[in-house]
Amino acid sequence: MIHIGRRLPPLPAPTRTQPDWVQADPRFIERASERAQAREGGGWCVLDASHRIGSTPRRFQVEGEAYVVYRGESGRVVVAPNACPHMGAELHEGRVEGDQVLCPWHGLALGPEGRGTWQCIPAHDDGALVWARLIRGERPTERPITNPRPEAWIGGVIRQEARCEAEDIVANRLDPWHGTHYHPHSFATLRVTEKSLDRLAVRVAYRALGALVVEVDCTFHAPTRRSIVMTITGGDGESSVVETHATPMGPGRAAVIEATLATSDRRGFGLAQKAAPLLRPFIERRAARLWVEDVAYAERRYAMRQKARRHLQLAAE
Ligand code: FES
Numbered sequence: 287m288i289h290i291g292r293r294l295p296p297l298p299a300p301t302r303t304q305p306d307w308v309q310a311d312p313r314f315i316e317r318a319s320e321r322a323q324a325r326e327g328g329g330w331c332v333l334d335a336s337h338r339i340g341s342t343p344r345r346f347q348v349e350g351e352a353y354v355v356y357r358g359e360s361g362r363v364v365v366a367p368n369a370c371p372h373m374g375a376e377l378h379e380g381r382v383e384g385d386q387v388l389c390p391w392h393g394l395a396l397g398p399e400g401r402g403t404w405q406c407i408p409a410h411d412d413g414a415l416v417w418a419r420l421i422r423g424e425r426p427t428e429r430p431i432t433n434p435r436p437e438a439w440i441g442g443v444i445r446q447e448a449r450c451e452a453e454d455i456v457a458n459r460l461d462p463w464h465g466t467h468y469h470p471h472s473f474a475t476l477r478v479t480e481k482s483l484d485r486l487a488v489r490v491a492y493r494a495l496g497a498l499v500v501e502v503d504c505t506f507h508a509p510t511r512r513s514i515v516m517t518i519t520g521g522d523g524e525s526s527v528v529e530t531h532a533t534p535m536g537p538g539r540a541a542v543i544e545a546t547l548a549t550s551d552r553r554g555f556g557l558a559q560k561a562a563p564l565l566r567p568f569i570e571r572r573a574a575r576l577w578v579e580d581v582a583y584a585e586r587r588y589a590m591r592q593k594a595r596r597h598l599q600l601a602a603e
């Protein structure tokens with residue numbers, strides 16, 4: 287293992303070292319997850335990366351309902367029910383003209399002005415992600431509840447779907463102890479340096495290339511019930527963030543949308559910013575690889591929770 291990048295001050299030796307499986311206390315993770323679930327969501331959820339919402343209408347499912355999403359000519363993101371108010375055709379199969387979508391069956395033009403019961407839903411493009419206020423039963427906020435981001439970043443966004451609930455995706459991130467065991471290809475060493483129900487701090491050496499590793503300090507916290515943010519607090523890339531968002535699609539279905547927004551105070555960063563579109567696939571490939579495993583983790587957690595729920599139901603009958 288060869289360390290590259292900035293060296294971090296050594297950590298005090300742990301008073302007592304317990305194996306990771308002992309440190310990963312399921313009751314703690316459960317409590318931290320409950321704490322995250324109690325936070326506000328403002329009714330907003332993330333749909334996908336800003337750069338993937340364009341003039342081709344797309345279909346998204348949130349809490350069992352289907353929506354059409356596209357970017358109009360003016361740059362405005364439109365989110366609306368996917369069923370045409372005329373005879374119910376699926377609008378994502380239509381095409382965009384100006385800021386309107388033309389229904390594929392009889393050509394009705396629908397757009398931001400709405401038509402009868404067919405009305406657009408508040409949407410927000412924050413430059414990295416597109417959000418919509420689609421979650422029912424929450425106190426709505428004017429804008430999504432977001433976390434500070436670096437001023438200048440290069441990044442990528444991945445989106446994957448999973449057979450679990452949004453809370454299983456957040457809970458996966460509240461268990462950093464699985465890092466080196468479950469993702470040995472990405473993490474060489476990992477030590478949890480601070481642990482509270484609101485914040486976890488970790489020193490991690492991630493594999494940059496082959497035997498080359500970069501060591502950073504980072505924190506995890508959940509600003510809302512559907513998101514968890516990793517912030518680099520020391521080492522190379524300080525202030526970079528990885529935002530993981532979970533969007534409920536329907537019973538037992540959720541999407542994970544993760545934005546990696548990397549920054550650096552190194553001289554070459556300006557150049558890297560110019561090459562941002564070229565770097566994006568690399569960043570996205572790396573994040574996607576981790577999420578293949580983390581989706582399996584979240585799905586397994588969900589399956590175990592379902593099983594426990596069934597046992598409880600049977601016991602109560
Ligand atoms: S179903 Fe859309 S115009 Fe007829």
Ligand SMILES: [Fe+2]
Nearest residue numbers: 464465469580
């Ligand atoms: Fe993981």
